[in-house]
Amino acid sequence: EDQVTQSPEALRLQEGESSSLNCSYTVSGLRGLFWYRQDPGKGPEFLFTLYSAGEEKEKERLKATLTKKESFLHITAPKPEDSATYLCAVQVGGGKLIFGQGTELSVKP
Amino acid sequence: DTAVSQTPKYLVTQMGNDKSIKCEQNLGHDTMYWYKQDSKKFLKIMFSYNNKELIINETVPNRFSPKSPDKAHLNLHINSLELGDSAVYFCASSQQRQKGEKLFFGSGTQLSVL
Numbered sequence: 001e002d003q004v005t006q007s008p009e010a011l012r013l014q015e016g017e018s019s020s021l022n023c024s025y026t027v028s029g030l031r032g033l034f035w036y037r038q039d040p041g042k043g044p045e046f047l048f049t050l051y052s053a054g055e056e057k058e059k060e061r062l063k064a065t066l067t068k069k070e071s072f073l074h075i076t077a078p079k080p081e082d083s084a085t086y087l088c089a090v091q092v093g094g095g096k097l098i099f100g101q102g103t104e105l106s107v108k109p
Numbered sequence: 110d111t112a113v114s115q116t117p118k119y120l121v122t123q124m125g126n127d128k129s130i131k132c133e134q135n136l137g138h139d140t141m142y143w144y145k146q147d148s149k150k151f152l153k154i155m156f157s158y159n160n161k162e163l164i165i166n167e168t169v170p171n172r173f174s175p176k177s178p179d180k181a182h183l184n185l186h187i188n189s190l191e192l193g194d195s196a197v198y199f200c201a202s203s204q205q206r207q208k209g210e211k212l213f214f215g216s217g218t219q220l221s222v223l
Contacts, residue, residue, distance in 0.1 A: 034211065043113070043199050043214030044152070085150055095140060095203060095210060096165055099152040 002027040006088050006100035013078055013107050021073040021103045023088030032091040033071050035064050037084045038102070044087055047073075078107045112136050115200045115215040122190055123223055130185045130218045132200030140164075141183040142201040142212065143175060152199070158183055159205075190222045 005024045013019055025033065032051055036044035048057045050066040057064050061082065063074040073086055085104045089097040115132040122128055134141060142165075143155040157165035158177045172188045183200060200215040 038150075041216070043201070043216050044212075046211045046213070049211060087150075087152065089152075091210075095157065095205070096154055097152075097212060098154075102150045104150075 002090070002092055002098050004088055004090055004098050004100035006086075006103050008103060009101065010104045011106070013075075013105070015079055015107055015109050016077045018074070018076045018078070020075070021086055021088075021105070023071040023073070023100055024069060025071070025088075025090050025100075026069075027090050027092055027098070029092060030090055031093070033066055034089045034091065034097065035062075035071070035073055036087040036089065038087055039084050047086075075105070078105075080107050080109050083107045111215075113200055113202055113213050113215040115198075115218055117218060118216065119219050119221075121221045121223065124190055124192060126190050127186070127188045128190060128220070129187070130198055130200075130220075132183045132185070132215060134181055134200075134202040134213070136202055136204075136213060137181075138202040138204050138213075139180055140203045140205060140210075141177065141180070142203075143183065143185050144199045144201060144214075146197040146199060146217070148196070156183075156185075187220075190220075192222050195220055195222045 007022045035047040038044045048064040053068045085102045087102045089099040113134045140159045142157045156175045161177045177183045197217045201212040203210045
């Protein structure tokens with residue numbers, strides 16, 4: 001069965017304290033791994049797509065990496081405005097996305 | 110100009126009622142989706158339409174019926190609402206169903222069944 005698991009469920013950081021979020025997956029036929037950011041009361045907002053092991057993508061303080069079994073979202077020197085829930089999802093056939101349960105990140109000044 | 114808009118934002122209703130949620134996208138996308146997010150923030154796909162044709166229908170009770178009058182609109186009608194239907198429902202769209210095609214989400218409809 002296709003499955004996505006994110007850890008930790010919640011992460012509290014001080015401003016400037018770098019860390020990583022994990023997304024482990026087991027799917028048959030990965031067509032892409034996605035990272036989304038979700039703010040309270042809003043819909044998920046696209047961050048990155050990764051397709052193959054070894055691939056990396058960066059955007060401001062965020063960097064996403066991919067292996068054959070997991071993906072990491074590295075946050076370097078986070079700021080309070082990075083506080084949000086970060087969702088990982090894998091794409092399978094038919095364009096369907098299977099989401100993990102998310103990591104709620106809180107960055108304190 | 111909102112890319113994916115859904116109405117209403119909040120919906121509070123009694124058990125047994127019938128309600129609808131509307132969704133419209135102005136991105137010119139071919140594919141639209143309904144996702145349900147439970148209280149633990151877990152997002153799960155319910156339906157997907159491509160050019161008005163149903164292509165994904167997950168294990169969802171028959172009380173839920175999607176309707177796509179054209180490729181820019183995908184509405185969700187729910188009959189005989191139950192307490193367990195309380196959740197946030199998100200509409201989304203993508204250009205196509207191809208590999209790596211990212212989804213654009215609406216801001217959600219928070220449904221509370223009393």
